[in-house]
Amino acid sequence: MPERNNEFGKFGARGTKGHEFVARQLDDLAGFIATPIHQRRGLLARLHYLTRTDHARQAAREAGLTVTDRTLKAWLDGRRSPSRKNLERIETAYRTVRRQNVARYLLARLNRRGRGTRVEFHPLNQSQVPRPHQRYVEFRTLNVRRWDRIVSAWTAGDDARLDDVWVNDAVIDLGSEWGQYEYVSNIGFAA
Structure with a gap:
């Protein structure tokens, strides 16, 4: 053997x-978002995905994105930009939450x-x-x-x-x- x-x-x-x-x-x-996180469009798409519902926000917090709602709003409005470390956290949280959301569907397929x-x-x-x-x-x-x-x-x-x-x-x-x-x-x- x-x-x-x-x-x-x-x-x-x-x-x-x-x-x-x-x-x-x-x-x-x-089916992850194709636009890189360093571009405004990619960042906004990930933030919208992570903040759309209370369930998504909770999952993002569990995945390591632990910023205040005020900071999230400033990022979404374009008044502030996330640091490199926070960009990595956003990407990690997004991938983790996306995997959790599609796992059941993929498993059935x-x-x-x-x-x-x-x-x-x-x-x-x-x-x-x-x-x-x-x-x-x-x-x-x-x-x-x-x-x-x-x-x-x-x-x-x-x-x-x-x-x-x-x-x-x-x-x-x-x-x-x-x-x-x-x-x-x-x-x-x-x-």
């Missing part, structure tokens, strides 16, 4: 841990009433690996039916837990070769 890679890249292989691609794909599906979602595993790049050390790794697909723990770890923003859950709930279902797909060049799925 294969285990996790301890010395990945020792012979020149290149790839990224699969859970990082999963997190990126889930972020794309969540990905699970598809037990049918799951087809995931494509694109193998790692071995072009820099000397010929005797190269492995035969091919493009694989897998239908992932259990997304609950994966989406929960993504929502919490817990990278280590997402890595464990991704390997234990999805990658291990590839069979005895699952260790070859811990690092990949891409993971694709759509919901």
Whole structure:
């Protein structure tokens, strides 16, 4: 039974841990605001999202945006601008609240009433690996039916837990070769 890679890249292989691609794909599906926070339009869009309802304000406070209502109003009116530190807090709070808001919807789309979602595993790049050390790794697909723990770890923003859950709930279902797909060049799925 294969285990996790301890010395990945020792012979020149290149790839990224699969859970990082999963997190990126889930972020794309969540539909974050595209305009950067440093532009006035992006800042206002995030602030409106975080202050639209009492529930959103409470979630923003729990996510780390702990400024007074007076300061928020000054930012919204354009009388003051947030500091770099507060811009980071706004962005973090926005992403956290957005993930919490779309998690249930994404989970329903990905699970598809037990049918799951087809995931494509694109193998790692071995072009820099000397010929005797190269492995035969091919493009694989897998239908992932259990997304609950994966989406929960993504929502919490817990990278280590997402890595464990991704390997234990999805990658291990590839069979005895699952260790070859811990690092990949891409993971694709759509919901």
